[in-house]
Amino acid sequence: MSNVTNDSAETPEPSETFEIARYPETLAVVRLAPGAEVPAWAESSSIFSITATATETSLVCAGRNVPKKARHEKPLTAFTVTGTLDLKTPGILAGLLAPLAEDAIPVFVISTFDTDWVLVPTGQADRAEEAWRRSGHAVAPAVPA
Numbered sequence: 001m002s003n004v005t006n007d008s009a010e011t012p013e014p015s016e017t018f019e020i021a022r023y024p025e026t027l028a029v030v031r032l033a034p035g036a037e038v039p040a041w042a043e044s045s046s047i048f049s050i051t052a053t054a055t056e057t058s059l060v061c062a063g064r065n066v067p068k069k070a071r072h073e074k075p076l077t078a079f080t081v082t083g084t085l086d087l088k089t090p091g092i093l094a095g096l097l098a099p100l101a102e103d104a105i106p107v108f109v110i111s112t113f114d115t116d117w118v119l120v121p122t123g124q125a126d127r128a129e130e131a132w133r134r135s136g137h138a139v140a141p142a143v144p145a
Contacts, residue, residue: 018096019082020132021142023047027119028063028074029108031056041065046142047078047117049110060110060119076108077125079139084114092116099131 023046030042036057038050043062051058063074085092093109093116100107100120105128108119120128129139 016092016095017136017138020079020096020137020139021082022125022129022139023078023080023142025078026063026075026122027060027078028066028072028076029119030059030061030066030070030072032059033057041067045078047080047110051110060108073108073121075122076119077122077128079118079120079125079128080142081115085116087113096132096137099135099137100128103127103131105131 025045027045027047032039034055034057035052038059042048042059043065045062047060048062049058049060063076066072066074081092081096093111096116096118097107097109100118105120105124110117110119118128132139
């Protein structure tokens with residue numbers, strides 16, 4: 001399995017298999033008003049993300065302190081492709097999501113410069129692992145940094 005960027009002329013196929021790490025903590029996706037500041041209750045986790053647009057601010061954070069009154073989705077479990085992905089390679093995310101779509105597993109996706117993160121409802125995390133394994137990907141618990 002190879003998912004690390006290399007400088008050779010060979011471009012990996014989009015159907016390539018990957019090593020996927022599963023993170024243990026419970027996450028939440030929270031919708032805030034446009035331009036909202038990060039609330040004091042928002043805690044960092046394996047991934048902490050703020051995305052702001054003209055119509056909303058979305059926050060991915062640890063789920064433990066999200067107030068019930070906040071508009072949110074939780075509990076979510078995070079998976080990420082280990083290593084660094086090449087931004088020039090088409091089809092990586094599509095290849096990761098296809099097995100989940102086939103099993104009707106909903107996703108929330110975040111891409112960073114180095115890799116892709118796939119969040120699934122915690123109650124369906126085991127099914128997501130199974131779907132990826134059937135597609136040839138390896139899934140293992142995340143190794144703390």
